[in-house]
Amino acid sequence: MLDVKVLNMNGEEVGTLSLSEAVFGIEPNTVAMHAAVVNYLANRRHGTQSTKTRTEVRGGGRKPWRQKGTGHARQGSTRAPQWTHGGVALGPKPRKYRFTLNKKVRRVALLSALSCKVAASEMIVLENLELNEIKTKAMVKTLANVGANGKTLIVMPEVNENVIRSAHNIPGVRTALTNTINVYDILNHDNLVITKEAVAKLEEVYAK
Numbered sequence: 001m002l003d004v005k006v007l008n009m010n011g012e013e014v015g016t017l018s019l020s021e022a023v024f025g026i027e028p029n030t031v032a033m034h035a036a037v038v039n040y041l042a043n044r045r046h047g048t049q050s051t052k053t054r055t056e057v058r059g060g061g062r063k064p065w066r067q068k069g070t071g072h073a074r075q076g077s078t079r080a081p082q083w084t085h086g087g088v089a090l091g092p093k094p095r096k097y098r099f100t101l102n103k104k105v106r107r108v109a110l111l112s113a114l115s116c117k118v119a120a121s122e123m124i125v126l127e128n129l130e131l132n133e134i135k136t137k138a139m140v141k142t143l144a145n146v147g148a149n150g151k152t153l154i155v156m157p158e159v160n161e162n163v164i165r166s167a168h169n170i171p172g173v174r175t176a177l178t179n180t181i182n183v184y185d186i187l188n189h190d191n192l193v194i195t196k197e198a199v200a201k202l203e204e205v206y207a208k
């Protein structure tokens with residue numbers, strides 16, 4: 001078992017927590033993590049980019065000059081791709097970039113990302129994370145107390161509006177639930193701040 005310190009919101013150590021090696025101590029699979037990140041970024045793409053072909057550009061209905069005898073290359077329309085204001089040849093059209101990953105690959109990728117954070121001592125476990133009111137200053141102070149400097153992902157077991165809205169305006173800080181975290185967000189943040197209850201939920205789901 002992996003033992004990590006448990007801190008309170010003042011940054012004081014209040015105990016230790018034994019993490020499941022099946023969730024937080026596996027050998028990271030870089031291939032699976034890369035596939036998960038590519039999948040996440042591809043699924044976020046809107047795919048709405050579009051260019052006009054020569055049939056969609058306005059004008060160009062008349063042949064610019066006769067076929068022979070002018071010394072020019074033969075041309076059928078001023079909206080051909082080689083002309084200024086002409087259509088685009090082989091340009092992008094709206095399309096879907098979404099693709100699905102195998103369930104086992106998604107699972108291995110997530111566990112690998114969590115294990116990387118533990119191995120790099122970038123996971124901070126809190127006894128609890130509760131705010132009495134929506135106050136950004138209070139969240140900033142809490143993160144400073146626990147040593148979460150830089151980009152930080154806060155993982156909670158359930159929706160907590162006070163925490164979510166208090167962290168919303170802090171640059172580089174993002175909140176997530178145990179059932180919505182993804183590999184990209186875990187790897188893209190310098191610190192992973194997670195509550196004991198959230199750890200228990202992750203182990204309940206993935207330590208099988």
